Amino acid sequence: MPATPGGPRVLLRRLREVMAEPVSAQDRLDKIVILIAANMVAEVCSVYVMRGDGDLELFATEGLNREAVHHTRMRAGEGLVGLIATTAEPLALSDAQSHPAFSYRPETGEEIYHAFLGVPLLRAGNTLGVLVVQNRTFRTYAEEEIEALQTTAMVLAEMLASGELQTLSSTDSTSALRQPLHQRGIPLADGVGLGYVVLHEPRVVIKNLIAESVEAEVARLETAIAEVRASIDELIEHGDVAHHGEHREVLETFRMFAHDQGWLRRMREAVLSGLTAEAAVERVQSDTRARMLRQTDPYLRDRLHDLDDLANRLLHRLVGRNLVAERASLPENSILVARSMGPAALLDYDRSRLRGLVLEEGGPTSHIAIVARAIGIPAVGEVANVTALVEPGDAIIVDGSAGDVQIRPRVDVEAAYAEKARLRARRQAQYRRLRTVAPVTADGIEITLQMNAGLIVDLPHLTETGASGVGLFRTELQFMVAERMPAASEQQALYRAVMTAVGDEPVTFRTLDIGGDKILPYMRSVEEENPALGWRAIRIGLDRPGLLRAQVRALLKASDGRKLRIMFPMVATCDEFARAKALVDRESAYLQRHGYSLPADLKLGVMLEVPSLLFQIEEICATADFISIGSNDLLQFLFAADRDNRMVAERFDPLSAPALRALKTVADAANRSGCPVSVCGEIAGRPLEAMALIGLGFRALSMAPTSIGPVKAMLLELDAGAVGAFLEKELARAGGAETLRSQLISFAEQHNIPI
Ligand code: PEP
Numbered sequence: 001m002p003a004t005p006g007g008p009r010v011l012l013r014r015l016r017e018v019m020a021e022p023v024s025a026q027d028r029l030d031k032i033v034i035l036i037a038a039n040m041v042a043e044v045c046s047v048y049v050m051r052g053d054g055d056l057e058l059f060a061t062e063g064l065n066r067e068a069v070h071h072t073r074m075r076a077g078e079g080l081v082g083l084i085a086t087t088a089e090p091l092a093l094s095d096a097q098s099h100p101a102f103s104y105r106p107e108t109g110e111e112i113y114h115a116f117l118g119v120p121l122l123r124a125g126n127t128l129g130v131l132v133v134q135n136r137t138f139r140t141y142a143e144e145e146i147e148a149l150q151t152t153a154m155v156l157a158e159m160l161a162s163g164e165l166q167t168l169s170s171t172d173s174t175s176a177l178r179q180p181l182h183q184r185g186i187p188l189a190d191g192v193g194l195g196y197v198v199l200h201e202p203r204v205v206i207k208n209l210i211a212e213s214v215e216a217e218v219a220r221l222e223t224a225i226a227e228v229r230a231s232i233d234e235l236i237e238h239g240d241v242a243h244h245g246e247h248r249e250v251l252e253t254f255r256m257f258a259h260d261q262g263w264l265r266r267m268r269e270a271v272l273s274g275l276t277a278e279a280a281v282e283r284v285q286s287d288t289r290a291r292m293l294r295q296t297d298p299y300l301r302d303r304l305h306d307l308d309d310l311a312n313r314l315l316h317r318l319v320g321r322n323l324v325a326e327r328a329s330l331p332e333n334s335i336l337v338a339r340s341m342g343p344a345a346l347l348d349y350d351r352s353r354l355r356g357l358v359l360e361e362g363g364p365t366s367h368i369a370i371v372a373r374a375i376g377i378p379a380v381g382e383v384a385n386v387t388a389l390v391e392p393g394d395a396i397i398v399d400g401s402a403g404d405v406q407i408r409p410r411v412d413v414e415a416a417y418a419e420k421a422r423l424r425a426r427r428q429a430q431y432r433r434l435r436t437v438a439p440v441t442a443d444g445i446e447i448t449l450q451m452n453a454g455l456i457v458d459l460p461h462l463t464e465t466g467a468s469g470v471g472l473f474r475t476e477l478q479f480m481v482a483e484r485m486p487a488a489s490e491q492q493a494l495y496r497a498v499m500t501a502v503g504d505e506p507v508t509f510r511t512l513d514i515g516g517d518k519i520l521p522y523m524r525s526v527e528e529e530n531p532a533l534g535w536r537a538i539r540i541g542l543d544r545p546g547l548l549r550a551q552v553r554a555l556l557k558a559s560d561g562r563k564l565r566i567m568f569p570m571v572a573t574c575d576e577f578a579r580a581k582a583l584v585d586r587e588s589a590y591l592q593r594h595g596y597s598l599p600a601d602l603k604l605g606v607m608l609e610v611p612s613l614l615f616q617i618e619e620i621c622a623t624a625d626f627i628s629i630g631s632n633d634l635l636q637f638l639f640a641a642d643r644d645n646r647m648v649a650e651r652f653d654p655l656s657a658p659a660l661r662a663l664k665t666v667a668d669a670a671n672r673s674g675c676p677v678s679v680c681g682e683i684a685g686r687p688l689e690a691m692a693l694i695g696l697g698f699r700a701l702s703m704a705p706t707s708i709g710p711v712k713a714m715l716l717e718l719d720a721g722a723v724g725a726f727l728e729k730e731l732a733r734a735g736g737a738e739t740l741r742s743q744l745i746s747f748a749e750q751h752n753i754p755i
C-alpha cells in the first residue's frame, strides 16, 4: 500500500479545520477534494451528489477536468458511480475501464486513469452521493484505504445532510434529501392528518465527528459499550418481561450482539481512524442500515434491525438525550414516524397534539394499529425505510384511509389534503349532530346500532356516537397489547370498567379469539400450516380450558349482580357451544358456592363465522340466547379467500348473491325462531352493505365507532320494507355468483339514500 501521508487521522484533523473555515460551500468542497487526493496519494478525487431526480451530479473534483463540475451527470445505475449509488457499497478496481459498467464521459478527461475506488456517501442508510479517488497506475487499493475513504465519506455525508451544498446544483433541483416524496404503505387507521415529523426514536445529531483525542474517544466508546451491556443484562435478569417467551428471546439476541466481536472491532477501528466515539458508532450503523435495506431474508433483516437498535442505544448513551422529557413536550400537529412502536408507547404521547402515525412495520392486525384505530389517529404501516427519508420537523401528510404518505408535500398537494381533511371534519360534525337522533328507518323500523370495542380507550366513543351499547367486545385486545398475560384481577377490572361505562346498555363480551393471526407475544405459538383454519379461539378454549375458565370467572365476578352477555368465537358445531355453555355453568356454580353474587341475567351467544353453522342453524337458534354474525370470517371461509391477503381478499363481493343468500338463511331462521341476531363484521359498518343487511331482515348491527354516523344517516332515509322487497326480487332473479352491488347503488340513488 502506498504511503498515505499521515493516514486517516491526519486527514480527519485537516478536514475539521476546513469545515471550520468561513468560506463558501463550493470553496470548502474544492479544498476537501484536494485534501483527500493528497492524503490518499491519488491523482483524482471527485464528489458526486445525488439530486432530487435521482441523477448523480459532479460537485467537485481534483484531477478531472474542472469544467465538468455541475455539468457531468450520471443517471441512477449508470457507470461505476451509478453502480455504487445503487448498491450502496464500495467498489475498488485496478482497471476501471475494463469493468462492464464503466461509462466514458469525454468532458471529464478521465481516460488516462486506471485504478478506481468509490464509496457511497451514506446517511441513515440512504445514499446521498458518491466519493471517488482515481490513480493513473493499475493499482490495488488496500482494505485500510477503503475504510479510510468510507470514514471521509461520512464527514461529507453530514455536510450534505446539513443542506450546505444544496445551492450549488446546476439546476435548482434540490438534493435527494429535501425532495417531496410520495410513499405508499398499507392503511392501518382511517383519517387524514397534516403535520410535522416527530421521530419516535429521535436520531442522535452528532455535532462532533472528528476526535480531538483518539485515546479519550476509545475510552468513551468502551464505557458506553459496557453500560449498554449492563443495561441489557439488567433487563434480562430483573425486567418484568423476564420470563415471557419472545421478549426474552429478543433481549438475548441483543445480548449476543452486544458481545459480537466483528461489530465491536469495526467500531473500534473507526475510532482509531480519528472519529469521535458517536461518529464511529454511526459510521458502522450506516453500513448496517445500507445492508438492511437490501436484505430480503426476513430473519437476517430482523437481526440487522437488532444491531441497529443496539447502535441507537449506544448513541443515546454517548450523546445523552432525555427521551422521556422529549415525549412529554410533543409539539402541536405532530406526526410520529417510527420503525415500529409498542401500543403502550403510543398511549404515552399527548393525544391532543398527535395528528398521525407512520410506521415501517405494523400490519393491519398489529397491536399498534388496533390502538391507533381506538384513539382515532390516522396511521399508515409498512412504509419502507421511512425513518431515514424524513428529518424531524419536515412537513408530512398521512392518509390513513388510502395508505398514502406525502413527505415534504408540494403546496398544491398539501392544499388538496387540507381540503380532504376539512370535508371529513365537516362530515363528522354532521354525524355528531345525529348522535341523539333515534335510529329509525323512514318506514318506522327501529334498528339497533352498537359499537365494536376492545380497549378502555374505546369507551369514550359510546357517548360521542350515541351507540346503544357494545355489540362486540373483543377481549383478546387487552391480551394483545399487554407485554405479559393480564392477571385475572386485571381482566376483571377491565370488564367492570366496560360494564360501568355502558350503564344500562348491553355489552357483549366475546371470549378470547386468539390463534390464527392474533398471536400473543408472550405465549408460545404453534407453527401451523393454515393458522386461520387451525387451533384458535373456542378450540383452544375447549382443549386447554384453563385460560377460558379464568376469563369466564373474571367476567362473572365483574358483572356482580348486573346483566352479562358472553359469546363464543369460531364455533363450528352445536356441540362446541354446548361444551362452552357447560363450562360457564360450572364456573357459575363454583362462584355461587363461594358466596359471589352472580349476574342478574346471563345470556350466552354464538358468533356465527364458520359456514358449517348455516347447516345447523335451526338447532343453534334453539339453544343460543343470541347470534352475532362475524361476517369477516364467515365470508373468508365461505369463499375460501384469506381476509388479510390483498391478492384474494377483494375477489368475492359480500353483496354477491351467494353471500347475501347465506346471510339471509341466518336472518330468516333467527327471525322465525325469535332468536336475537346481529351482524358485527366490517360490512355492518359500510352504509351500502348495511342497507342490504336491513333489507335481508337484520335489525341490529355492531360496527366501528366511526361508522355509526354514516350508517345512521343512511337508515334515516331508508324504507326498510322497500329495500327488503327489492332484494327479494333481485335475489330470485340473480344467476350464479352475480353481485347486486350496482343494483343496490342504483336503488340508493333513486331513493336519495346517502351511502
Ligand atoms: C368477524 O370475524 O367478522 C369478527 C367480527 O371478528 P374478528 O374480526 O375479530 O375476527
Ligand code: MG
Pocket: 569, 609, 630, 632, 633
Ligand atoms: Mg372473527
